[in-house]
Amino acid sequence: MWYILFWLVLGGIAFISFCIIILGSFIMRNRKLFCRSLIFLPVSIVCVFIGVTKLLSKMPNNRTGEEVYAATFGPPPGNCVEIVSFFDSGIPIIDGTAYIRFNACPGELTRIIKAGKFTVKKEKSTDISRDLLCKTHEPSFDISSLGDSILVYNNFDNPSGPIEIIYASEDSSMVYYEEFR
Numbered sequence: 001m002w003y004i005l006f007w008l009v010l011g012g013i014a015f016i017s018f019c020i021i022i023l024g025s026f027i028m029r030n031r032k033l034f035c036r037s038l039i040f041l042p043v044s045i046v047c048v049f050i051g052v053t054k055l056l057s058k059m060p061n062n063r064t065g066e067e068v069y070a071a072t073f074g075p076p077p078g079n080c081v082e083i084v085s086f087f088d089s090g091i092p093i094i095d096g097t098a099y100i101r102f103n104a105c106p107g108e109l110t111r112i113i114k115a116g117k118f119t120v121k122k123e124k125s126t127d128i129s130r131d132l133l134c135k136t137h138e139p140s141f142d143i144s145s146l147g148d149s150i151l152v153y154n155n156f157d158n159p160s161g162p163i164e165i166i167y168a169s170e171d172s173s174m175v176y177y178e179e180f181r
């Protein structure tokens with residue numbers, strides 16, 4: 001862990017050196033000093049980039065599907081949920097999409113919908129554009145596997161949270177949830 005701190009401190013020192021030298025070059029009106037100060041800027045950027053990359057690689061992003069589900073919707077009642085596949089965004093600023101595909105008891109989707117401000121409409125699965133789905137993380141998912149007619153729940157009215165879309169089979173037993181930040 002010390003090497004992460006090393007790169008971040010080195011980047012900080014290089015940036016402070018850049019600022020001091022460039023300020024001195026302006027005060028002394030020295031063009032050579034100005035050119036020398038420009039060496040420190042890319043050095044600081046590279047050092048901070050290496051430090052942040054190493055820091056991000058050490059962050060835990062190995063949650064199970066059940067943990068992702070519980071963090072998103074709260075713990076399910078009993079053994080009511082079976083996670084088929086999921087993608088955890090880990091760091092939402094960097095990767096703003098996440099999805100969970102699961103099978104659930106019919107009452108579980110009702111519990112999820114009541115917790116948010118979802119609007120619902122019934123659509124044919126053939127009318128839903130494949131481009132709207134989180135295809136970069138699960139390209140094999142086919143919306144028609146939910147049935148010919150599906151329920152689409154949207155939550156676009158969450159000013160501080162993600163945009164949420166839920167695609168569910170008519171009996172609410174198969175669900176595909178996406179969130180976008």
